Amino acid sequence: MEIKAPDLGVDSADVSEILVKVGDSIEKEQSLLVLESAKASVEVPSPASGVIKAIAIRQGQSVKQGDVLFELEGDTAEQPAPNENSNVDESDQVAPAQQMATEQDESASESGIKDVKVPDLGVDEADVSEILVRVGDSIAKDQSLIVLESAKASVEVPSPVSGTVKEIKLKTGQKVKQGMVILSLEHSEANATANNPEPDAKTQQQTAQPDAPVTQLQNSTQASAYPQESIQLGNPTHTPAQDQVQGQSLNAEQIKANSEVYAGPAVRQLARQLGVVLAQVTPSGANQRILKEDVFAFVKQTLGTDKVATSGQHAVLASNGLPALPDFEKFGGSTLQPMSRLQQVSVPQLSLNNYIPQVTQFDQADITELENWRNTLKADYRKQNISLTILAFIVKAVAYLLKKESYFNSHLADDQKAIVVRNEIHLGIAVATQDGLTVPVLRNPDTLSIQDIAIQLGKLSQKARDKKLKPQELQGASFTITSLGSIGGTAFTPLVNWPQVAILGISPASMQPVWSGQDFKPRLMLPLSLSYDHRVINGADAARFTHALSEILSDIRRVLL
Structure with missing residues (x-):
């Protein structure tokens, strides 16, 4: 029997965890794998009992309705079709x-x-x-x-x-x-x-029905700034085999202890990546549930940051691993102002930067001619309701450069002994909204014209501000560009968005006197800030990257030809 993905309620969902392995004997309704969308984490049960003969998917893969997940040998009962229920009228x-x-x-x-x-x-x-x-x-x-x-x-x-x-x-x-x-x-x-x-x-959202062989995932209309590590809500059902995914080495006692821990799939995945045994982590969530913040706190405690003395006593650690805040009442008091939902979702992802040795390379690009050319085109584009910003040209230049410098379009392998080079280029474009920063993804910009890039940037930015981005529009970025636009500033240090290895920051351009060899001439200079994971990228490579980007932006014909 082929076990296929049910109706997910969304275009696709990611395989968060595979709960069985080839050769396992399973029972009907036993959970086989965990699927995650932006707002739900559900387990897909087996429609029959038998033995797993083949696993057709892998962890991290995106699947859609009808995709083959497993091959099962055993009971000959037919696998129900998605949403099939012979006792319930379709209208119900x-x-x-x-x-x-x-x-x-x-x-x-x-x-x-x-x-x-x-x-x-x-x-x-x-x-x-x-x-x-x-x-x-x-x-x-x-x-x-x-x-x-x-x-x-x-x-x-x-x-x-x-x-x-x-x-x-x-x-x-x-x-x-x-x-x-x-x-x-x-x-x-x-x-x-x-x-x-x-x-x-x-x-529409649909809760899972444990008595049915098919579970649907809900779609998301809320944008998460960091989809690769968006917070997924926990599931108390857990099998010891899950703690061996991705080669985590645990002894029998630890596996047994972990099976009794209350934590969601995303938390377990993070724990494996950081080498944390969840059974040793102190939970802070409701019903003794372990949160991502608890994992981070445990890692910091392990590194020795839990022994912070205050007035001769050890300070109590907050859930983020830092010392608890002091009492501000004797200093005039304070008011608690909750963070937005988007800001809260971003905290665990941003905290991953504590484990990335990050360096920033600064440079400037002379975009005088490029800006003059853009200004001659803007009027015609405006008649077509297209906003031709300098970002469209930067995206095209970066995409061109990533094709040549593929290690900037990669990820550090889990064993930290190789890099995983992406076959395609998908650029995360940071967009500021009223609720915070969100990062929709522009697909395959290397295959698009500058006009098409400008159109896509406009659509993604508007959908981000309107909170209408779909989950798949926030996933899979291989490199990120973030721009301060007209906000101000001369340079900044953007944070690498794990699991990516680099991010390009753009500050506002300004007119500066530049020595031509004979005299000073006014030139429009664009500040570039390239932050990178030093485990993957060397400083010399980063300097060559920004220098090459500066040359491309100074003469965009290098790309167009």
Whole structure:
């Protein structure tokens, strides 16, 4: 029997963990692998019992509906088709988020206070893992309100309308059932009317149903700044075999202890990458769940940073591994201001820079002629509603250079004995939004014209600001460009976005007197800041890279020809 990927609810999802190996005898409904999207982490169960004969996928691979996952030898029961349920009418198979929105559309058409309720969970009850909003928050339609966890999935429940949170009626750790009130929302008639159109099926969330052979993943409308390591919510179901993925060497006692640890797939993956035995980590999450911050704290403690003396005593470490903050009351007091959801998601990814020996190479490019040429083209492009920015030319130049200097388009292998060179170029383009920095990915810019690059940059930037980026538009970058634009500054040190090995920072260009050999001439100079992982890239290579980029930008014909 071929076991295939079910209807994922999104175009594709990543294989986070493979829970079995060839030769394993498995039972019906036993979890086979973990799939992750931007907002959910679920396990796919086996439709029958038998023996694993072949594994057709690998960890980290993106899969879509219908892809063959495993070959199973054993029971001859047919594998149900995705979403098949002979006892349930097709009209009854509505995603929980869509069902919730349908049930509440009638009340949403009136202005006033609205109770948002728990949708059909597909199970008797689930735990409230996280509450993502506060009283007084202004929220948009489809913005996530809470995170619910069942035995094999964790999903975020979206709001059916926009409005202001007036009262939260659940608490973290509470068990909830369908129909229980999550919160009270004050909304306007205008908001309700605008938000009543039928939701697109691909943007609906569906909780996993443990009794069914197929589990769906929800799609994401929220952008994460760092998709490669976006936070995935935990799953208490875990098998010891998972701790041996990627060659982690654990003894039998450690494997047994790890199997009893409450941690999500992304946390376990991070622990393996850092060589951490999760059973030794102190959890800080709800229900004794280990978070990424706990792993980072453990690593710092291991390095000796936990022994920080304060007034002759050892300071208590916060979850980030740093000493706990002092009491500010005797210095005038303080006010707690929560970070945005996007900022919170970014913290674990940014913390990975503690483990990267990073260096920054600075240079300048003379873009006087390039800017003059761009100014002659801008009017014609504007008539086509295309914004021709200097970034489009920089992207084209970087893509051209990455084809020649492939080690800048690579990753350090897990064993740190080789580099993984990417076959294609996918550039992360940092975009500043009201909620923070997000990094959509521009695919294969080396194959695009400057006009096509300008069009794609405009679309990605607008979708980022509108929070309409899809998960796949935030994944797979091999190199990143971040620009201060017209904000100001002369240079900065951008942080390498692991697992990438380099990032290019662009500061605002300025007119400077440049010696020509006979006199000083005014030239438009563009500051470049290339940060790189020194384990992969040597300083001389970085200097050659920025110098070559400067030459290309000074005469873009090098690329166009």
